Structure formats: structure tokens, C-alpha cells
Amino acid sequence: MRLPALRIALAAVLVVGSCVSARADDVDFVIQAGHEGRPESCAPLHVKACNLGTGAAGERERDWTRIVADETARKLRAAGYTVVRRPADYPAHDTARAAVFLHFDGSSVACRSGASAGFPAETSRAFIDAWERRYRALFPYRFVGENFTTNEREYYGFRKVDAPEKLLIEFGEMTCPEQYAWMAPRLHELGDLVAAFLIEQTPR
């Protein structure tokens, strides 16, 4: 008599457990901080191209992306949305309504780059246009284009999430002194901007 009862209890635990994990994977937004956690995360996750990102004036891209991503996640959660906050490398696969991958650019020739956007073919034109409109209104420097490098167009992070809208954002060029000086005091503002954009573009 005791054994079936135990089995039922175990089955209940398994059912509850699977529901919880399904919910944890299925969120409103995935926010990735570009290069965060590298280089330590590359070897354990078998990442061959361990791109550490750019940097300038003693600041690293991966420290800036962490600040912006944390602020975006904080704002979204405060507004009641569910968020998965990801670093550069992680074993999980997510399902979300939208995913953004946050970066700053670098150039071997200073100020040759600027802001840009990367996205896979399935991201809607309306989503891209809405971000570009919003960011161009704020960012006073060059917008260098869409999917202008292979890394942007075929970003590995796009394959790690199922979402109708995926967007890699390059906020600007860290190695350009003017852009750097404009961005450095605005990292929280950039995070708030991304959160407001996501809330506006993916109504519940």
C-alpha cells in the first residue's frame, strides 16, 4: 500500500518539476551582454572563437555590456516582465517573445565605425525600424548600417533562442574618442532605452 502512494508522490514531484522548468525557459525577453563571462566561459563550453570584445581608455566592452544588460533587465522586471539575462556563453536554449544581444564596436582605424544593427531574416522590418528610429534620435554619430559584418548577420546567439524578434545592437564605437565620451556616462540610459523599446514593440 505504501509503495503506490510513494509512486504517486514521485510522479507529482516530476510533473510539478517539469512545469516549473518549462515556465523558466519560456520568458518575455532574453537579454544578452556581449562577451560577458569570457574568457573563462570559452573552454568549458567549447567555444573556439573566444572573441573578448573591444575596449578603450582602460574600459572593456564586456564591462559596458554587462552594465547596460543589467539595467535593461532591471527595468523590464520592474515593469512585470520575465527576463532571462544571459552572458556570452551558456548551455541553455531559450524561448522568448524577443531577444536582444548588446555590444559596442571597435575599429582598428578610430571612428571608422559607429552604431549598427544585426538580425536574422525572420526579425520583422517593423522591429528593426523601430529600434533604429529610436536610437538615431538619441545617438549623434554615425549609423554604419545593418548586418554589415558576418559576425552581425550570423551571430551565434541568434541560434540559442527561439523568438520571433532577435536583434544585435551595436551602440557605437568605443575606439572612437568622441563616441566613447558620449556613451560612457550614458550606459544606464542605454539600458532604459532598450527596455522601453522592447515594451513598446512587443505588447502583451
Ligand SMILES: [Zn+2]
Ligand atoms: Zn562585441
